[in-house]
Structures are given as C-alpha cells and as structure tokens.
Amino acid sequence: MFDTLDPVVLARLQFAANMTFHILFPSVSIALAWFLLFFKLRYRATGDTAWMEAYRFWIKVFALTFALGVVSGVTMSFQFGTNWPGYMEKVGNVAGPLLAYEVLTAFFLEATFLGIMLFGQRRVGDRMHTLATFLVAFGTTLSAFWILALDSWMQTPAGFVMVDGKAHVTDWWAVIFNPSFPYRFSHMLLASALTVCFLIAGLSAYRWQRGERTLAVGHALRSGLILAAVLIPLQIVAGDMHGLNTLHHQPAKLAAMEGLWQTEAGAPAVLFGLPDEASRSNRFEIAIPKLASLYLVHELDGSVRGLADFGDRHPPVAPVFWAFRVMVGVALLMLAAAWCGAWQIHRRGLPGPTLMKLLVPLSFIGWPAVVAGWYVTEIGRQPYLVSGVLTTAEAASSVPAGMIASTLLLYLGLYLGLLVSYVSVLFYLARKAPDKPLAPLASSAPRFLLAGVHHD
Amino acid sequence: MTDAALPNLAAQAGWLPLAFLFIMGLAILAYVVLDGYDLGVGILLRTAPEEDKDTMVNAIGPFWDANETWLVLGVGILLTAFPLAHGAILTALYLPVALMLAGLILRGVAFDFRVKAQADHKPLWNALFSAGSLLATAAQGYMVGALVCGFRSGWLPTLFSLFIALCLVAAYNLLGAGWLLIKTSGALQQRALAWAQGSLRLTLCGVIAVSAVTPLVSPHVLDRWFAGPNFVLLLPIPVLTGLLVGVIHFYLGHLPEQLRRGDERHAWVPFAATVGIFVLAFLGLAYSLFPYLVVDRLTLWQAASDPEALRVIFAGSVVVLPMILAYTAYMYRVFSGKATPLEYY
Numbered sequence: 001m002f003d004t005l006d007p008v009v010l011a012r013l014q015f016a017a018n019m020t021f022h023i024l025f026p027s028v029s030i031a032l033a034w035f036l037l038f039f040k041l042r043y044r045a046t047g048d049t050a051w052m053e054a055y056r057f058w059i060k061v062f063a064l065t066f067a068l069g070v071v072s073g074v075t076m077s078f079q080f081g082t083n084w085p086g087y088m089e090k091v092g093n094v095a096g097p098l099l100a101y102e103v104l105t106a107f108f109l110e111a112t113f114l115g116i117m118l119f120g121q122r123r124v125g126d127r128m129h130t131l132a133t134f135l136v137a138f139g140t141t142l143s144a145f146w147i148l149a150l151d152s153w154m155q156t157p158a159g160f161v162m163v164d165g166k167a168h169v170t171d172w173w174a175v176i177f178n179p180s181f182p183y184r185f186s187h188m189l190l191a192s193a194l195t196v197c198f199l200i201a202g203l204s205a206y207r208w209q210r211g212e213r214t215l216a217v218g219h220a221l222r223s224g225l226i227l228a229a230v231l232i233p234l235q236i237v238a239g240d241m242h243g244l245n246t247l248h249h250q251p252a253k254l255a256a257m258e259g260l261w262q263t264e265a266g267a268p269a270v271l272f273g274l275p276d277e278a279s280r281s282n283r284f285e286i287a288i289p290k291l292a293s294l295y296l297v298h299e300l301d302g303s304v305r306g307l308a309d310f311g312d313r314h315p316p317v318a319p320v321f322w323a324f325r326v327m328v329g330v331a332l333l334m335l336a337a338a339w340c341g342a343w344q345i346h347r348r349g350l351p352g353p354t355l356m357k358l359l360v361p362l363s364f365i366g367w368p369a370v371v372a373g374w375y376v377t378e379i380g381r382q383p384y385l386v387s388g389v390l391t392t393a394e395a396a397s398s399v400p401a402g403m404i405a406s407t408l409l410l411y412l413g414l415y416l417g418l419l420v421s422y423v424s425v426l427f428y429l430a431r432k433a434p435d436k437p438l439a440p441l442a443s444s445a446p447r448f449l450l451a452g453v454h455h456d
Numbered sequence: 457m458t459d460a461a462l463p464n465l466a467a468q469a470g471w472l473p474l475a476f477l478f479i480m481g482l483a484i485l486a487y488v489v490l491d492g493y494d495l496g497v498g499i500l501l502r503t504a505p506e507e508d509k510d511t512m513v514n515a516i517g518p519f520w521d522a523n524e525t526w527l528v529l530g531v532g533i534l535l536t537a538f539p540l541a542h543g544a545i546l547t548a549l550y551l552p553v554a555l556m557l558a559g560l561i562l563r564g565v566a567f568d569f570r571v572k573a574q575a576d577h578k579p580l581w582n583a584l585f586s587a588g589s590l591l592a593t594a595a596q597g598y599m600v601g602a603l604v605c606g607f608r609s610g611w612l613p614t615l616f617s618l619f620i621a622l623c624l625v626a627a628y629n630l631l632g633a634g635w636l637l638i639k640t641s642g643a644l645q646q647r648a649l650a651w652a653q654g655s656l657r658l659t660l661c662g663v664i665a666v667s668a669v670t671p672l673v674s675p676h677v678l679d680r681w682f683a684g685p686n687f688v689l690l691l692p693i694p695v696l697t698g699l700l701v702g703v704i705h706f707y708l709g710h711l712p713e714q715l716r717r718g719d720e721r722h723a724w725v726p727f728a729a730t731v732g733i734f735v736l737a738f739l740g741l742a743y744s745l746f747p748y749l750v751v752d753r754l755t756l757w758q759a760a761s762d763p764e765a766l767r768v769i770f771a772g773s774v775v776v777l778p779m780i781l782a783y784t785a786y787m788y789r790v791f792s793g794k795a796t797p798l799e800y801y
Contacts, residue, residue, distance in 0.1 A: 064568040070521060071564035075557045077531050081542035082550060088539035093765040096536030100769040103525070103532045104776040111525045112780075112787050115518030123790050168764065399547055407554040414561055421565075425573050 008396040010404040011083040017408065018075055019378075020371055021415040025069035027370045030144055030189065031196040032062050033137035038223070040130050050215035057216070058200070060429055063118050068422060070111070075411070083404075084385065086395030091167045091386055094160060094175055095150055102146035110139030141189070148188055152181035154386045155377065156249045167389065179249050183242035184377070190235040191373060193227065194334060195366025200224035201341070202363025203430045205356045210431060222345055225359075229342035232335045239331070240295075246380075247296055250387065252310040253380030256320040258292055259285075260306040267292040267304035275317040280308070315382040323375035330369035337362060364423065462747070463757050472770060473760035476537040477746075479773055480530055485738050487526035488596075489631070489731050494520045496632020498563055498589025499625060500651055501582060508644045509582060513567065515639035515795035520567065522784060524560070537766055541749040541759035548607040548750075549599050556595035562588030590625065597624030597662075604670050604741070606751035616669060623662025627734070629655040630704075634727030637711070639795045645715055645723075652726055653708050659730075660701055663737050667694070670744045674752050677744045690743070697736045700729045 036055055043051035080099075081088065088095060116124060116132040124132070159174025160167045169175055201224035207217045247254045255261075259270040261280050269291035273282030293302040307314050337358065344351045351359065385392045463470040494516035501512055535542045546553055562584050570581035601617030629651060636648035671678040681687055707725045714722060747755045760766065 060572060064565075064572055067521075067564050067568045070524070071561040074524065074528055074560060077528050077535065078546060078553055078557060081535050081539070082546045082553070085539075085543035085547075088535060088542070088761075092536065092539050092761050096539070096761055096765045097768040097772070100532055100536045101772055103529050104772055104780070107525045107528055108522065108780045108784070111521040112783050114521055115787055116790060119514075119518040120790055166762070168762070169768075172768070397543070397547060399550055403550050407551070410554060410558055414558060418561075418565060421569060421573070425569060428574055429572060 005401045005405060007399065007401040007404055008393050010401055010408060011396050011399070012392065014404055014408045014411065015079055015083050016378075017412055017415065018072060018079060019374070021411075021419070022069065022072035022076060023370060023374055024367055024419075025065050025072065026140065026144065027188075027192045027195045027366065028065045028199060029062060029069050030140045031192040032058065032065065032199075033133070033140050034193075035196055035200065035223070036062060037130070037133045037137050039220075040133055042219075044126070044130065048215070050219050053214070053216035054220045057429070058220070059118065061199075061203075061426060063114075064422065064425065066110075066114060068418065072415075082399060083397055084395040085397045086390065087385060090165065090390050090395070091154075093169055094153060094157075094167050098146055098150040098153070098176075102143055106139045106143035106146065110136050110143065113139070144188060144192075145185065148185045149176045149178070149181055151377075152184045153178045155184070155381055156180040157386055157389055162389070180242075180245055183238065183245045187235070187238050187242050187373070190231055190238055191366065191370050193231050194235060195370060197224045197228035197231065197338070198334065198359075198365050199363050201228065202359045202361075202365075203426065205351070205359035206363070206427065207430050208350075209356055209360070218350065221350070225338060225341035225345060225351065228334065228338035232331065232338050236331055236335070239327075244296065247304075250380065251305045252307065252314040253320065253377075254296075255305060255307045255310070256315050256317045256380055257324040257376060258296075258304070259317065259321045260292065260304060261308060262306040263303065263309050264306065265293070265303045266290040266301045267296070267306075269295070270321075273321075275321050277317060313383060315380050320376055320380045323372040323379070326372040327369050327376065330365060330372070333362075334365065334369075363426075468763040468767065469757070469760070472763050472766040473537065473756045475770060476533055476760070476766060477756050479777070480533040480537065481738070481742055483526050483530035483533060485735065487523070487530055488738070489734050490519070490523035490526060492628045492734070493631040493635040493727070494523055495563075495589045495593050496628035496630070497635060498585055498632070499593060499629055500632050500636075500648075501589075502586035503651075504644075504647070508647070510571075511640055511644060511795055512636065513570070513585075515636060517567070517795075518787065518791045520564075522787065524564070533769075536769060537761055538749060538756060538759040539761060541754055541756075544750050544754060544759075545603070545607075549602060552595045552598045552602070556592050556599070559588045559591030559593075559595060563592065564588075593625050593628050594621040597621035600624065600666070603745075603751075604666055604673060606673055606753070608673075616665070619665060620662060623658055623665065626655040626658030627662055627730075630659050630730050631727065631734075634730050637715075637723045638727055641715075641794055646712060649708060649712055649715070652704070656701070656704060656708070659733070663697060663733065666737065667740060670741065676748075676752060680744060690740075693736050693740050693743075697733055700732045700736070704729045 036058055039051050039055040039058065042048070043055065077099075113132040113135040117129065117136050120132065121129055153175055156179040157167075158178040159171040160169050162168075200220050204217050204221035204224065208221065243254065243257070246257075256275075258267070259273055259275050259282050260267055261282070266289065268287035268289045270282060270285055270287045273285035273287070276283050290300045293304055294300055296302070296304055307317065337355070340355055341351045341359070344355060350356075381387060383391050383393070385395045465471045465474065497512055497516050501509055504512055531542075534545070566581045566585035566588060570578050570585060573581060598617045598621040601620035602613065604620075605613040605616060633648045633652035633655065637645060637652070640648065671681050681690060704726050707722055707729075711722060711726070745751060747757070749756055749759050
C-alpha cells in the first residue's frame with residue numbers, strides 16, 4: 001500500500017522524525033546538567049539545603065530526559081547506515097572518525113557517571129558525587145561538540161580533498177573548526193541553556209502557584225529567569241552572527257530564510273509573505289525596503305543574492321522561511337518574558353502574579369525555537385546532504401518504501417506517546433508533594449546528607 | 457565465493473581492519489553479556505511479585521545505560537570502520553532492527569517513568585518495561601539466526617531465526633537470574649534460582665542449534681571446523697561449553713540450601729559460568745564466520761573504510777578504551793554488594 005511513495009521522501013521523513021524527537025531531549029539535558037552542578041556547588045558553598053532540594057527535584061527531570069535522549073540517539077546510530085548508505089561511502093573518512101570520537105569520548109563517560117550521579121549518592125563521597133555531576137555535564141557538552149562539528153562540516157565542508165569521488169581529510173583542525181562550527185556550536189549551547197531556563201522557571205512558577213512556596217522553588221525560579229535575561233540578548237547576537245556566516249558560506253539558505261527571490265541592491269526585509277515556488281515570488285508580502293541589505297551587508301544599497309541566482313540548487317523556500325520566523329518570534333517572546341521577570345525580581349524578589357501565570361505555558365517554549373532552528377539549518381542545506389559534495393538523493397538507500405513507511409508509523413506512534421507522557425509526568429512531578437525537607441549540612445560528614453531519607 | 461585469502465597484514469590496509477574487527481567483537485560481546493543481564497532482569501520482571509520489582513530494577517539501575525552504550529560502540533564501529541557491511545547487514549535486518557529499537561526505547565524510558573509517573577500508572581510502565589525487554593531480546597536473537605543463515609529468505613531460515621529468538625530470551629533470562637543471585641537476597645534470590653533452572657535447558661538448545669546449523673549453511677564454515685585436524689583443535693570449545701553447563705546445573709542444585717544458610721560464597725558461579733558460555737559461543741561463531749562479515753559475500757577487508765580514517769579512530773580507541781574500562785570497573789566497584797529497594801535518588 002505504501003509502494004507508490006517515494007523512498008527518498010520517506011527516508012527523509014523518518015530521519016527528520018527521529019531527529020526532531022531526539023533533539024528535544026539533549027536540548028534540555030545539556031544545560032540542565034550544568035544547572036544541577038550549579039545547584040550542587042551552591043549547596044556546598046552555602047550549606048543552604050534549599051539548593052539541595054532544588055537539585056533533588058531537577059535530577060529527576062534530568063534522569064527522565066536523559067533516558068529519552070539515549071534511546072532516541074541509539075535509533076539514530078542505526079539509521080545513519082540504513083537510511084543514507086551513500087553518506088558513509090562518500091564522506092566516511094570525515095564522518096566516521098567524528099562519530100566514533102563522540103561514542104568513545106562522550107557516550108561512555110556520561111552513561112557511566114550518570115549511574116553514580118543517580119544511584120550513588122550514598123555510596124560515594126560528596127566530592128566524588130559532585131565530580132560525577134560535572135563529568136555528566138562535561139560528557140553531554142562534549143557529545144554536542146562532536147556531533148555539531150560533523151553537522152557543521154556537512155554545512156560548510158573544509159579541510160579535505162575529493163579523490164575518486166571520496167572525501168579525504170587533509171587537515172583535521174580545519175574539518176572540526178570548519179567555518180560555521182563556532183557559530184552553530186555556541187548558538188546550540190545557548191539554545192539549550194534558554195530552553196532549560198524557561199523549563200525551570202515555568203515548572204517552578206507552577207509549583208509556586210500551587211502553594212509550594214519554598215526557598216528551593218524560589219531559588220530555582222530566580223536562577224532560571226535571571227540567567228534567561230542575561231543569555232537571550234547573547235543568543236540574539238550569536239544568531240545574527242550565525243546568519244552573517246550563512247550569508248557568506250550558504251547564500252542560498254539565507255535567501256530562503258529571508259524570502260528573497262531576486263538578487264537586488266537594497267534588498268527588503270520581508271516581515272510576512274507566502275513564498276510561492278511556482279511564481280517564484282512571495283504572495284501578500286509585507287516588507288521594509290532596504291532593511292535586509294542594511295543588516296546583512298551593512299549598506300542601504302548593498303547587494304544581496306536572491307534565489308534566482310542558484311537555479312534549482314536551492315532549498316524549498318516556504319519551510320525555511322517560516323521556520324526562521326518561528327525561531328525569531330520565540331526569541332522575541334523570550335526576551336520580553338525574561339526581562340520583565342528580571343526587572344520584577346530586582347524590584348521585589350519574585351515575578352508578579354501575572355508573569356507567574358504566563359511562565360507556566362512557556363515551560364517548553366524553547367522546543368519550538370530549537371526545532372525551528374534545526375529545520376532552518378537542515379532543510380536550508382537541501383538539496384545537498386553535504387554542501388556541494390553530495391546530494392540527499394544520491395545518499396539514499398534502496399530499502400523498499402513499504403518497509404520505511406511501516407517503521408515510520410511505528411516510530412511516530414511511539415514518539416507521540418512518549419512526548420505526551422514526558423510532559424505530563426514533568427507536571428505531575430511538580431504537583432506531587434515535595435520530598436521531606438533535608439537536615440542541615442553537616443560540615444564533617446558529607447555521606448550524612450541523604451542518610452535515612454527515603455525518597456521517591 | 458569471493459576470495460577469502462588473507463591480505464598483507466604488515467600493511468595498514470591489512471591489519472587495521474583486523475584490529476577493528478577485534479574491537480567490534482569485544483564491544484558486541486560486552487554488549488551481549490552486559491545488556492544481556494539487564495534485559496534478562498527486565499523480562500523476568502513480568503513474573504516477579506510486586507514487592508520484588510523495585511529491588512530487581514535497582515539491581516540493574518546504575519548499569520543499564522552504560523551497558524547499552526556498548527551497542528552504540530559496536531554499531532558505531534560497524535558504521536565507521538565497515539560501512540559496506542553496516543549497509544548490507546542492517547538493510548537485510550531492517551525490520552528486526554526496527555523492532556529491537558522500539559523495544560529498547562520502551563524499556564529505556566519505562567525505567568524512569570515507572571518510578572516517576574502517577575502510582576496507578578506504575579503497573580503499565582512495569583509491563584512496558586518487561587515487554588520492551590522481551591521484544592528487544594527476541595529481535596536480537598532473530599538477528600543472530602538470520603546472520604548465521606547468511607540472510608537467506610524462506611520459511612526454514614525464518615523458522616530457525618524464530619527459534620534462536622526464543623533461545624536468546626532464555627539465555628538472557630539465565631544471565632539476568634545469575635545477576636540477581638549476586639545482587640539480591642532472601643526470597644527474591646531463591647526465586648532467581650528457580651528462574652535460572654527454568655532457562656538453562658533452552659539456552660543449551662540455542663547454543664547447540666547455532667553450532668549445528670552454522671556449518672550447514674556454507675561449505676566454507678564446514679571446512680573450517682571439519683577439515684583435517686581442525687575439529688580436534690577446536691574440541692575445547694564444545695567441551696568447555698558442556699562443562700560450564702554442568703557447573704551451572706550442579707550449583708543450581710546446591711545453592712538453594714547454601715543461600716538459605718547465608719553462605720554466599722558460590723552465588724556468583726552461575727552468572728560467571730553463563731558469561732563463559734556466551735564467550736565460548738561467541739568465539740565459535742566468530743571463528744566460523746571469519747573473515748566474513750556477511751557469510752560468503754563480504755569479508756572484513758572488502759567492507760573496511762580507508763586506512764586513513766581507521767588510523768584516526770584507532771589512535772583514539774587505543775587512548776580512550778582503557779579509560780572507559782577503568783571507569784567502568786570503578787563504577788562496578790561502587791555498586792558492588794546487594795541492591796536495596798531504597799537506593800534510587
């Protein structure tokens with residue numbers, strides 16, 4: 001019944017579904033691991049048990065998030081080969097080592113010390129437990145480093161030569177620190193931090209409103225909002241620099257993001273429009289003349305290349321155009337919420353009741369921005385899998401459409417169920433009566449911390 | 457039949473693929489043994505009474521994630537060092553792989569959901585934990601069967617693969633029960649003895665079935681076992697396997713009484729002997745298939761990446777793998793001793 005479908009489209013859909021589901025969880029766990037380390041270090045520095053209570057609530061969220069990230073990541077290690085055999089054939093000399101280093105240096109580190117972090121609190125000293133927390137955070141970030149190096153190399157390949165149709169590395173430094181990598185890596189780490197800031201602020205506001213007005217909830221709420229207020233302007237700057245980098249190295253992607261069909265001097269900034277591939281123009285366009293030229297090339301009459309320059313070698317315009325607007329829209333919303341929150345915290349120690357209410361539905365606001373951002377960059381790379389080197393269609397496998405379609409349905413069903421469970425369990429954890437309060441810090445006996453306290 | 461002659465092992469294109477075959481074999485063996493016991497405990501959870509379930513999950517809790525990482529390493533090496541074989545094998549096993557992944561996803565998340573979701577959802581997550589473990593194990597067994605049959609289609613290979621799936625479920629149950637003997641005490645420990653008893657026979661059937669069928673599939677394998685003095689030289693593999701089965705059988709007979717007296721000295725024996733059986737079966741299979749990654753079709757040298765990529769990965773592996781082994785050993789030391797139901801953070 002599925003055999004009339006195009007296997008390349010199905011393989012892309014399946015991979016996109018897995019990537020979309022997967023990225024939700026690392027985008028939480030990367031930064032949340034560092035948050036946990038921060039809570040733990042604050043506790044060690046101040047002896048204030050409220051920090052430890054915050055740690056103990058958020059480590060549950062972390063454990064669940066990490067598990068979802070792991071299982072969806074395992075799936076991907078199989079799909080690289082089953083969905084895109086042409087990929088390893090052509091650029092295996094680059095992709096192979098980067099993927100292998102991710103497994104070797106990051107996966108084992110985070111998985112092993114996660115065990116100690118989650119289960120070992122009473123079995124190792126507090127210092128070792130803090131070290132385990134650090135190593136997990138370090139491992140998640142290292143994992144992001146390798147995979148973003150590879151993804152960035154696919155966007156802006158460097159440090160290699162093509163011999164007999166295969167990529168051969170000439171300079172590993174240039175491969176890893178390829179032109180778009182520093183921008184993409186910092187953009188993603190900031191995105192993860194902001195996702196977690198709003199998750200922490202949102203769930204804490206939810207707990208606060210349900211009457212759990214404890215020091216621990218207050219600490220978490222303030223930490224989340226204040227960090228968000230600091231990071232969101234940095235993220236906007238990082239995003240802008242990433243955009244300029246894209247203009248330089250992947251002009252077709254940028255033209256799609258901006259919805260610019262023709263190359264022109266004094267290009268307009270398109271605020272709204274419906275990109276139409278048939279007429280190669282935007283319908284119902286609302287644009288500000290010359291603004292795009294101003295912010296892209298810093299001259300009112302600067303020339304910006306339009307999609308017409310690239311023939312048919314440009315990405316599908318509408319999804320890139322819209323995903324970009326979703327990402328920017330969320331950023332502006334985050335800016336408003338975080339700055340209001342920081343201002344109110346500055347004035348009276350906590351956000352006001354209206355903002356408290358608003359923060360709850362914003363708990364997962366990072367997700368649409370992260371997913372939209374990845375759609376911009378990954379769809380924006382099409383029709384290539386590796387820019388200028390390998391097209392997506394060339395890399396696709398010969399697995400029959402029916403098999404891809406049926407497993408796609410299997411995965412989609414699973415992912416939908418798990419997503420609903422994840423979000424509802426997070427709110428359930430927030431609603432549940434808090435653990436018994438901790439005894440104050442005993443200066444000489446770190447193992448005493450949780451002794452005799454039965455939790456979960 | 458493609459040329460199976462050894463290439464020049466002094467050249468990088470000769471010895472590097474061999475080194476990676478060794479590392480990949482190590483990763484797969486580590487995965488089968490390590491995730492094997494936690495998958496086994498997962499399957500057994502279904503039959504355990506309510507009060508034992510938390511202890512059983514805690515007995516594998518700190519370990520499972522790292523255990524599963526060996527699968528990612530094994531598949532990662534297959535992908536990066538032998539990309540042609542990755543494509544050929546995983547495309548041939550497309551559906552069982554998808555089912556295995558679905559199983560691994562379900563059990564991996566059920567692990568956390570079962571203690572974090574509403575109390576009245578716990579039985580559901582327990583059931584999914586068990587079902588996911590069963591599905592993943594059966595799918596892996598099916599894949600072993602298909603690999604042994606050289607991915608031939610038809611009802612006979614399918615039937616054989618289904619039978620191996622059943623046997624691997626028993627074998628993982630045996631590993632899981634052996635693990636519980638070490639990590640638990642009291643009534644649960646006694647129950648683990650009964651579980652081990654119940655899985656031993658089918659495990660043995662699986663080992664025999666794979667050993668009997670592998671040589672029939674290809675004249676190449678038949679030759680490797682029965683040409684000239686080979687069989688005599690290889691005799692230790694079946695003999696030791698039989699011996700280990702005997703050891704398990706003997707101790708399963710004596711342990712109930714010893715453990716009841718609180719004598720734990722031999723509680724580790726069934727697990728260790730089961731690991732031994734897995735190692736021997738693995739060696740036998742590896743010997744049969746070598747140098748093929750896909751029987752009679754693709755040797756490891758034909759499937760290998762360029763030496764330049766292998767060299768880079770090899771350098772990293774030599775440095776990092778000992779570190780991984782060291783901190784894994786540290787973690788097992790931290791969590792040595794009996795599991796308790798109260799240990800989760």
